[in-house]
Amino acid sequence: MGELSRNAFLKLAGVAGTAGAVNNALGQPAPAEAAAKPPARELQAFTFLTPPEQRFVEAAIERLIPADSSGPGAREAGVAYYIDQQLRGAWGTGARQYRQGPWMAGTPEQGYQLNLIPQQVYRIGIAATNAHCRQAYGKTFDALSGAHQDDVLHGLESGKIALAEIPSKTFFSILLGNTIEGYFADPLYGGNRNMAGWRAVGFPGVAAAYAGVIEKYNVPYKVKPVSIADVEQGLDPDPGHAADEAHRQRIALMHARQQTEA
Amino acid sequence: MATKLKAVDAVTIGVGWTGGIIAAELTKAGYHVVGLERGEYRNTDPDFEVPQIHDELAYAVRHKFMQDPAQDTYTFRNDARETALPIRYLSGFLPGTGLGGAGVHWNGQTWRFLPWDFETRSATIKRYGEAKLNGATSQDWGITYAELEPYFDKFEYMAGIAGKAGNIKGSIHPGGNPFEGPRSREYPNPPMKTSYAGMLTKEAAKKLGYHPFPQPSANVTRPYTNPDGAKFGACVYCGYCERFACEMFAKSSPQLAVLPVAMKTGRYELRTFCNVTRINLDSTGKRAVSVTYVDAQGREFEQPAEMIFLTSFILNNVRTLLVSNIGTRYDPQTGEGVVGRNYTYQMNTGGTYFFNKKVFNTFMGSGAMGVAIDEFNGDNFDHTNHDFIGGAYILVSTTGARPIQYHPVPPGTPHWGAQWKKQVVRYYNRAIGINASGGVQAYRHNYLDLDPTYRDAYGLPLLRITFDWGPHELNQSQFMATILRKIGHAMNADIVAVSPRTGHYNSTIYQSTHNIGGAIMGTDPKTSAVNKYLQSWDVHNLFVLGASAFPQNSGYNPTGTLCALAYWNTEHVIKRYIKNPGPMA
Numbered sequence: 013m014g015e016l017s018r019n020a021f022l023k024l025a026g027v028a029g030t031a032g033a034v035n036n037a038l039g040q041p042a043p044a045e046a047a048a049k050p051p052a053r054e055l056q057a058f059t060f061l062t063p064p065e066q067r068f069v070e071a072a073i074e075r076l077i078p079a080d081s082s083g084p085g086a087r088e089a090g091v092a093y094y095i096d097q098q099l100r101g102a103w104g105t106g107a108r109q110y111r112q113g114p115w116m117a118g119t120p121e122q123g124y125q126l127n128l129i130p131q132q133v134y135r136i137g138i139a140a141t142n143a144h145c146r147q148a149y150g151k152t153f154d155a156l157s158g159a160h161q162d163d164v165l166h167g168l169e170s171g172k173i174a175l176a177e178i179p180s181k182t183f184f185s186i187l188l189g190n191t192i193e194g195y196f197a198d199p200l201y202g203g204n205r206n207m208a209g210w211r212a213v214g215f216p217g218v219a220a221a222y223a224g225v226i227e228k229y230n231v232p233y234k235v236k237p238v239s240i241a242d243v244e245q246g247l248d249p250d251p252g253h254a255a256d257e258a259h260r261q262r263i264a265l266m267h268a269r270q271q272t273e274a
Numbered sequence: 275m276a277t278k279l280k281a282v283d284a285v286t287i288g289v290g291w292t293g294g295i296i297a298a299e300l301t302k303a304g305y306h307v308v309g310l311e312r313g314e315y316r317n318t319d320p321d322f323e324v325p326q327i328h329d330e331l332a333y334a335v336r337h338k339f340m341q342d343p344a345q346d347t348y349t350f351r352n353d354a355r356e357t358a359l360p361i362r363y364l365s366g367f368l369p370g371t372g373l374g375g376a377g378v379h380w381n382g383q384t385w386r387f388l389p390w391d392f393e394t395r396s397a398t399i400k401r402y403g404e405a406k407l408n409g410a411t412s413q414d415w416g417i418t419y420a421e422l423e424p425y426f427d428k429f430e431y432m433a434g435i436a437g438k439a440g441n442i443k444g445s446i447h448p449g450g451n452p453f454e455g456p457r458s459r460e461y462p463n464p465p466m467k468t469s470y471a472g473m474l475t476k477e478a479a480k481k482l483g484y485h486p487f488p489q490p491s492a493n494v495t496r497p498y499t500n501p502d503g504a505k506f507g508a509c510v511y512c513g514y515c516e517r518f519a520c521e522m523f524a525k526s527s528p529q530l531a532v533l534p535v536a537m538k539t540g541r542y543e544l545r546t547f548c549n550v551t552r553i554n555l556d557s558t559g560k561r562a563v564s565v566t567y568v569d570a571q572g573r574e575f576e577q578p579a580e581m582i583f584l585t586s587f588i589l590n591n592v593r594t595l596l597v598s599n600i601g602t603r604y605d606p607q608t609g610e611g612v613v614g615r616n617y618t619y620q621m622n623t624g625g626t627y628f629f630n631k632k633v634f635n636t637f638m639g640s641g642a643m644g645v646a647i648d649e650f651n652g653d654n655f656d657h658t659n660h661d662f663i664g665g666a667y668i669l670v671s672t673t674g675a676r677p678i679q680y681h682p683v684p685p686g687t688p689h690w691g692a693q694w695k696k697q698v699v700r701y702y703n704r705a706i707g708i709n710a711s712g713g714v715q716a717y718r719h720n721y722l723d724l725d726p727t728y729r730d731a732y733g734l735p736l737l738r739i740t741f742d743w744g745p746h747e748l749n750q751s752q753f754m755a756t757i758l759r760k761i762g763h764a765m766n767a768d769i770v771a772v773s774p775r776t777g778h779y780n781s782t783i784y785q786s787t788h789n790i791g792g793a794i795m796g797t798d799p800k801t802s803a804v805n806k807y808l809q810s811w812d813v814h815n816l817f818v819l820g821a822s823a824f825p826q827n828s829g830y831n832p833t834g835t836l837c838a839l840a841y842w843n844t845e846h847v848i849k850r851y852i853k854n855p856g857p858m859a
């Protein structure tokens with residue numbers, strides 16, 4: 013399985029685009045060769061969540077995906093930053109949500125019917141959950157014991173805890189969905205830091221081309237995962253990936269098609 | 275005021291699979307075609323480039339290639355007594371937008387419907403008696419498998435489909451699907467590789483006396499040049515296939531198979547970011563004169579054409595017919611009328627097999643790689659003692675285990691927390707999925723019409739979907755679950771988790787983008803919107819293509835059949851209609 017060098021893949025990926033091809037024609041170094049610079053510093057700053065909201069999210073996600081022997085939990089994997097970035101961006105502000113009224117409660121089969129964008133779901137949901145915790149335990153969610161935090165999360169999930177302005181099930185399912193996304197999405201989105209989620213399950217990441225290995229049955233395919241930034245920046249070459257020859261084929265075909273299509 | 279443009283021979287409303295086929299065939303025959311596509315221009319180079327294209331969040335979760343519900347969505351209810359509400363986040367099905375339509379982000383599972391599928395009603399009555407229909411309003415198509423065979427063949431060679439024939443001209447070939455209709459020759463490309471999951475399925479199926487075969491695939495298996503000279507690469511089993519676009523020129527799409535052919539003729543003009551809002555008729559109401567569209571600057575244009583091809587995906591096809599007042603609207607009270615009639619879908623019954631001691635590397639795979647059996651599809655088995663008609667093909671496929679959306683856990687596992695994480699880690703690479711992809715019969719109360727309340731970004735009424743499962747589907751699912759359990763046990767899985775579908779159809783759970791019907795084909799204008807040539811009964815120079823024409827759904831995925839129908843349509847248009855415009859049937 014080790015016949016393929018990821019180094020070769022990174023180089024090929026670098027020259028696969030039109031820009032790379034032009035560079036090569038001009039005799040300039042391909043991007044992958046030029047890019048042996050140290051990794052960029054991770055961006056770690058909240059831009060939407062307020063400090064109390066940050067504390068809530070960091071506490072909740074660590075209950076949802078805790079650290080264990082398989083690797084870090086959601087907090088250490090940066091999932092709070094992922095959620096913050098999602099909320100600040102297009103998704104959080106209601107992109108790809110149909111936003112016209114009238115609004116009314118529907119059946120479960122009809123799906124989301126709130127006149128709220130995700131930013132508002134978090135703002136209202138966190139405030140209301142903290143209000144519930146203060147009433148029930150005299151403290152905000154982040155200050156509770158793990159067992160009590162789990163009780164609250166179960167209460168939201170089942171709908172047993174009723175929040176004033178938003179169905180608790182809706183808030184919980186969005187929070188859980190985002191936590192799983194952040195744990196497994198490409199690290200460029202702020203979570204899955206150091207590819208912790210991918211390492212935990214053994215997902216090899218984006219340098220994917222498996223024609224040569226897919227018929228090796230019942231043999232674990234073990235490589236260090238590769239992220240989008242790894243490929244773009246040519247960082248950390250780790251021989252052993254099967255992304256290969258395929259990319260040479262791709263470039264050859266691109267030229268062949270350009271000739272037929274012209 | 276709309277700016278009136280110069281007339282052309284033909285215009286397609288939408289440029290996905292069907293619009294692309296029309297463009298290639300008509301331009302090759304010497305006609306000028308304008309393709310109007312509401313979304314963006316995009317092509318393999320440079321838009322489908324590694325590494326960006328392997329971004330699960332952007333494409334699979336946030337639906338970068340799919341219709342934006344903020345612009346246009348559907349309203350939905352299970353039952354006409356409910357108030358339909360807008361699907362505010364599309365998730366249950368994911369129509370495409372942009373050049374190539376859903377033909378860019380599809381899987382490529384490419385089937386020919388069974389001969390039985392085209393004659394569902396008459397064949398059921400003949401074998402079991404009319405009572406067996408049990409309320410289904412399913413119909414015959416007005417075309418037979420034999421008539422369509424040459425066009426299936428044409429599509430498979432144009433698209434480079436990979437597979438193994440099971441029936442060539444009536445003789446059964448081992449290793450293929452013995453239940454398929456007779457085909458004139460072998461597939462153009464050899465079948466896909468077999469994953470470990472596929473291997474185990476093959477062994478288990480054989481042990482049970484079934485006939486497993488490789489699923490026919492539009493993930494092309496070797497460098498290939500189609501009869502029109504379009505070139506394809508070979509699939510590398512990257513596992514980023516469904517919901518993504520192919521970086522390897524290997525997943526057949528309109529961009530690969532047909533659009534370059536149209537472009538090369540010099541007779542094709544593609545206009546992107548052009549959203550068609552209506553089809554305009556002349557004063558007789560029997561002839562279409564033009565289409566109206568709005569560009570990205572908000573300018574309105576009228577494009578006159580001799581022939582208009584509605585190729586905008588089934589749901590958008592039906593909406594455009596309704597807003598343009600073409601054809602009689604279907605009325606569920608009386609069962610009369612045709613536009614909106616017989617809306618159906620796909621019934622999927624799924625299962626997961628968990629193994630403690632096997633490793634599958636399920637992140638390797640392709641959209642259409644898989645091992646299937648067809649013993650329980652269509653009328654391939656005797657339904658005398660079953661309380662449903664039709665059936666499902668059963669498939670174990672390895673389409674790529676991207677971890678946001680794929681992290682199976684055995685039943686009884688909590689949804690989050692320490693135990694959940696432990697089971698995710700344990701089984702991520704030790705499970706395989708199985709699915710029975712089932713047919714859906716039509717019923718009088720399942721239909722499409724215009725929503726009275728909600729509108730899209732252009733001010734047009736949203737299409738309203740009224741749909742629920744009927745007895746044929748729910749009973750079928752129970753039966754398929756028993757087969758899926760049997761296969762899991764034959765495979766010696768440690769945990770066999772299978773759940774039949776029960777209750778109402780749920781528009782929030784992804785169950786395929788195999789929306790079907792609403793402008794169905796047939797032999798009688800009272801019960802069909804288009805004739806067997808896909809020509810509108812009411813407006814003879816309007817042709818409505820796509821799965822809108824299917825009177826009910828087969829167990830198979832629709833694209834092989836709807837593309838064959840597109841080739842059948844253009845051949846009749848070129849050979850007959852253009853020479854003598856008027857009703858063809």
Ligand SMILES: Cc1cc2nc3c(=O)[nH]c(=O)nc-3n(C[C@H](O)[C@H](O)[C@H](O)COP(=O)(O)OP(=O)(O)OC[C@H]3O[C@@H](n4cnc5c(N)ncnc54)[C@H](O)[C@@H]3O)c2cc1C
Nearest residue numbers: 288290291292312371375376381382383550787820831833
């Ligand atoms: C995730 C996914 C997986 C799938 N997998 C499979 C599979 O494995 N096998 C299979 O058989 N099928 C599969 N399908 C279905 C398959 O993609 C469709 O059957 C096929 O693309 C339909 O072709 P079409 O030409 O009717 O529509 P499309 O290919 O969707 O093209 C329609 C085009 O019309 C455009 N349009 C719509 N309205 C307008 C308007 N008003 N004005 C201008 N343009 C407009 C759209 O933007 C789109 O580009 C899948 C679909 C999805 C979404």
Ligand code: SF4
Nearest residue numbers: 509510512515520640
């Ligand atoms: S699995 Fe194959 S066909 Fe699908 S996107 Fe990857 S290389 Fe292309």
